[in-house]
Amino acid sequence: MTRETPAGDLRLANLTKRFGIFTAVDDLSLTVPQGSFFALLGASGCGKTTTLRMIAGLEEPTGGQVLLGDRDIARLRPYKRPVNTVFQSYALFPHLNIFENVAFGLRRRGIRSVDDEVMRMLSLVQLDDYGSRRPAQLSGGQQQRVALARALINRPQVLLLDEPLGALDLKLRRQMQIELKRIQTEVGITFVHVTHDQEEAMTMADTVAVMNAGRIEQLGAPADIYEFPATAFVANFLGQSNLLAGEAAGTAGGEVAVTAHGARFSVPAGRARSDRGLVHLGVRPEKLHLVGSADQVPAGHQHVTGVVTDASYVGVSTQYLLRTGWGTELSVFTANSGAATQVPVGSEAVAYWDARHAFLLSRDAADSDRTAPVVDEPVGASS
Amino acid sequence: MTVLAQVPTGSGQPPPTPPAARSGRHRLLPYLLLLPGAAWLLVFFGVPLVQLAAASLYDPSGSLSTGYALTWAFGNYPDVLQAYWPQFLRSFGYAGIALVLALLLGYPLAYAIAQKAGRWKNLLLVCVIAPMFTSFLVRTLAWKTILSDNGALVGLLRDVHLLAPDGRLLATPFAVVLGLTYNFLPFLVLPLYASLERLDHRLLEAASDLYASPVQAFRRVTLPLSMPGLVAGTLLFFIPASGDYINAELLGTPNEYMIGNVIDSAFLVRLDYPQGAALSFLLMAAILAVVFGYLRRAGTEEVL
Ligand SMILES: Nc1ncnc2c1ncn2[C@@H]1O[C@H](COP(=O)(O)OP(=O)(O)O)[C@@H](O)[C@H]1O
Ligand SMILES: [Mg+2]
Numbered sequence: 001m002t003r004e005t006p007a008g009d010l011r012l013a014n015l016t017k018r019f020g021i022f023t024a025v026d027d028l029s030l031t032v033p034q035g036s037f038f039a040l041l042g043a044s045g046c047g048k049t050t051t052l053r054m055i056a057g058l059e060e061p062t063g064g065q066v067l068l069g070d071r072d073i074a075r076l077r078p079y080k081r082p083v084n085t086v087f088q089s090y091a092l093f094p095h096l097n098i099f100e101n102v103a104f105g106l107r108r109r110g111i112r113s114v115d116d117e118v119m120r121m122l123s124l125v126q127l128d129d130y131g132s133r134r135p136a137q138l139s140g141g142q143q144q145r146v147a148l149a150r151a152l153i154n155r156p157q158v159l160l161l162d163e164p165l166g167a168l169d170l171k172l173r174r175q176m177q178i179e180l181k182r183i184q185t186e187v188g189i190t191f192v193h194v195t196h197d198q199e200e201a202m203t204m205a206d207t208v209a210v211m212n213a214g215r216i217e218q219l220g221a222p223a224d225i226y227e228f229p230a231t232a233f234v235a236n237f238l239g240q241s242n243l244l245a246g247e248a249a250g251t252a253g254g255e256v257a258v259t260a261h262g263a264r265f266s267v268p269a270g271r272a273r274s275d276r277g278l279v280h281l282g283v284r285p286e287k288l289h290l291v292g293s294a295d296q297v298p299a300g301h302q303h304v305t306g307v308v309t310d311a312s313y314v315g316v317s318t319q320y321l322l323r324t325g326w327g328t329e330l331s332v333f334t335a336n337s338g339a340a341t342q343v344p345v346g347s348e349a350v351a352y353w354d355a356r357h358a359f360l361l362s363r364d365a366a367d368s369d370r371t372a373p374v375v376d377e378p379v380g381a382s383s
Numbered sequence: 384m385t386v387l388a389q390v391p392t393g394s395g396q397p398p399p400t401p402p403a404a405r406s407g408r409h410r411l412l413p414y415l416l417l418l419p420g421a422a423w424l425l426v427f428f429g430v431p432l433v434q435l436a437a438a439s440l441y442d443p444s445g446s447l448s449t450g451y452a453l454t455w456a457f458g459n460y461p462d463v464l465q466a467y468w469p470q471f472l473r474s475f476g477y478a479g480i481a482l483v484l485a486l487l488l489g490y491p492l493a494y495a496i497a498q499k500a501g502r503w504k505n506l507l508l509v510c511v512i513a514p515m516f517t518s519f520l521v522r523t524l525a526w527k528t529i530l531s532d533n534g535a536l537v538g539l540l541r542d543v544h545l546l547a548p549d550g551r552l553l554a555t556p557f558a559v560v561l562g563l564t565y566n567f568l569p570f571l572v573l574p575l576y577a578s579l580e581r582l583d584h585r586l587l588e589a590a591s592d593l594y595a596s597p598v599q600a601f602r603r604v605t606l607p608l609s610m611p612g613l614v615a616g617t618l619l620f621f622i623p624a625s626g627d628y629i630n631a632e633l634l635g636t637p638n639e640y641m642i643g644n645v646i647d648s649a650f651l652v653r654l655d656y657p658q659g660a661a662l663s664f665l666l667m668a669a670i671l672a673v674v675f676g677y678l679r680r681a682g683t684e685e686v687l
Contacts, residue, residue: 058588078591091589095607104603105593150593 008069009034010055010158010190015064015074017050024050026214028064032158032192032207037184039201040194042211043237048194049088051211052160055192056085068157079108084151088162090143092135098122098146099131105154121149124183141172148180152187161193165200177204198238202226210234226284228359230273232370235282235361242288242330243280243370248360251275256360261326265302267358274362280370285331287357290320290349303352306330311345318342322351328369439660447654459661467645467662471669474641477556478625481563482571485620488564489571493612494605496572497579508576511569523562523633530558530634559639562630570619578612579605614681622670642666 010032017025025047032038040048053059055066057078066074073081084105092101102121103114122128125145135143144164151159161180165173181204184191195201201208202222209219210233217237218230226238235241246260255266256275265281272279290308297303309329310321313336320332320343332351343349437453443462445451464471496507514522529536530552537553540546552558582605590600606613628643637644642662649659 056592058592077596078588079594079596083592085589085592087585087589089585091583091585093586093589093604095604095610104590104595108590108594108596108599108603154593 008157010192011065011067012051012055013065013067015051015054015066016062017047017054017059018062023214025054025061028214028216030209030216030219032190034157034190035188036206037181037191037193037204039205039208040192040211041198041201041208041238042196044196046211047214048196048211049162052085052162052192052194055158056083056160057081058085082157083160084154084156084158085160085162086144086147086151086164088164088166090135090147090164092143092146092150094135097132097134098127098138101135101146102131102149102153104150109154117153121153124152124186125149140167141176144168144176148183152183152189155187156189158190158192161191163194163196165195165197173200180204202238208238210237212237228271229282229361232280232282232361232363232367235280235359236370240285240331241282241370242285243282243361244328245363245368246279246281248272248275248277248279255355258360261324261328263304265358266355267360268356271356271358272360274360278363278365278367280361280363280367282359282361283353283357285319286317286333286335287353288330288332288351289353290322290332290334290343290351292343292347292349294350297350297352300355301352302355302358303350304330305348305350308343308345308347308349311343320349322349329371331371435660435663438656439664441657441660443655443657445657447656451656456657459657460665463658463661464665467642470640470642470645471665473639474625474643474666475669475673477560477563477631477639477641478621478627481560481567481624482617482621484560484564485568485571486617489568489575489616490613493572493575494579497576498582498584511572511576515569519566519629520633522566523629526558526562526565527553527633530561553634554636554639556635556639558634559631559641562634563624563627566627566630567620567624570623571616574615574619575609575612578609582608610681614678617677618674622674625670625673626666 012028012030015025015028016023028047028051040051042048050059054061054074057073057076057080061074064074065072068082073083093104096104099118099122102118106114106117118131119128122131125148127142127145127149130138130142130146135146138146144167147164148161164180165176168176177200180191180193193201193204205222207219208222208225210217210225212233218225218234225234229235229238229241232241232243235243244260246258246265249257249259251269251272254269256269256272258265258267258279258281260281267281269275291297294303294305304322304324306322306324308320309323312319315336317333317335320334321329322332323329330351438451439459440453440455440457441451441459442454442456443459492511496504496511500507528534531537532551532553537546537551540552541548541550546552586604586608587600590604591597595603625641626643628641628647631639631641631644632647643666646659646662646666649655649662
């Protein structure tokens, strides 16, 4: 079952899908290198599934190309594409046992002796003894693994995974993330993994594309996106950010000078998406440190002063809210490493940060400060 | 890899109810609920059935006026079979052909209503059932008008030379099979619809993603998943169709008579009760044999 088609990268070129007047996927272009683990991350309804369905051939694009190597497959019928999908709902065949579910793709391509391959696949997903069961007799996690085996056995050039772990509880989800990553490394197939869980995207993928309203907001390695987001949306979708509305006055001596709420800050030029005009000065909550007074701030650091209005102890860290003089509440996370002392609610405090940890994003005139609400979900909650 | 070993292998079964928790009254309740139905069945099915069985073994030389004697005349059975085997064969032949036609019409119809009709679904279902609001007899008589020699249909077919100038539709096997197909079609469509309506179209997408062409997806996914409805529908169609006599009576001639017509005349015209009863039992046995044979094959999921 070797494939003659030239292997290669998956490229989407100006891919667009409209439902009536509604644009679900808007002029999307990206390249997924062969053999990489690519995550498409975005909120519910942003067009992730529609994008996958166009790659799989289950949805016809309104415009644009889906290229596999040099071949445009956008108009091929789904059963003619060397692409397989792990569906959000698994979509296992209820009338077939697990063995036949996994063998389905091989049989449709006229392969007669499937036993060895199926057994190998079942053991890869640790379901060796389940071949004769029906899907309804398996737990959610087991069904998910059958769906994975059923797709993987065909050795597609690209495997599409549509929020495959969404239905699993947290613990099983973490296990499956590790497992999926291991399998991907082992088989070396290109994985395009759709998720709305930013932590899942970051832990698993080589490359993450953050999607918003049918467009890619930013694409890159998880650490690069996290450390230097391109837009305010990304800054607050992937983790949390404190974004202060300010104005930048251009680069001088490798630094960008920013005025925000009457105070002056500076940011290295390499950390500025925009160095002139309206900007957001961004700092991640865990990059902020709390001290009692301004003279405790180490040299070369920037700071703002405020009053602690809330402190939530979450074990691994304490999450503070610091109300600044102009009324914005900044989030500050201090690691529970034993080094820092607890700061009582109501006391004055100074938050400082290393200038190299801040970033500048361009800002619309209507935008003011943006700080993510304190959510009990995902950031740091389980790390 | 080892982490997965801890994945639970199945949801826990609810603990069985201890027998002591069920009081005697609760154990009797299901039987009490069965009682009215069982009584009905006994009085209106069981007793007549025994009577019919007895009648089939009466001395054939008796008559209504002279009275019948139960002489255990098993010879009645080979006698009627020898006399009426063509009508038996014709019954199953016509019903079988009508079933094939009904499947060709009914499966796409049920599929379209269940999967493609969208908001027209209910209206189309009503259309399938609507003819049943008029009597079976009236509907069959309507076909008699439609197929009649000086009707528009025959005129048209003669004009386009699909029918010889003296050719006819009425009083032919064609008319009888057509009547059977038409009259019993809803019994096939409704159970099929119920099965196809539950078919998750995402399974078809999965099949197509897994290299199944539309034909293969139909054969490997749609068809097996519609099997319960298909089995129920074919039985609900075939059983009454093979025992029917109205269609042959109204749309055919004695040359098209089915076993139902023979039974009808044995009881009501010739007043030959032993013969009528023996034919009825043979018909019942034949249908049961066909049904069980069919169900056994259907049970192995390899009917088609
Ligand atoms: N068949 C369809 N007809 C109309 N709108 C659709 C259809 N499929 C998806 N949409 C819309 O397109 C948008 C993107 O959907 P989807 O790709 O499923 O989002 P995601 O997978 O990111 O949650 C949603 O607003 C959804 O309502
Ligand atoms: Mg989705």
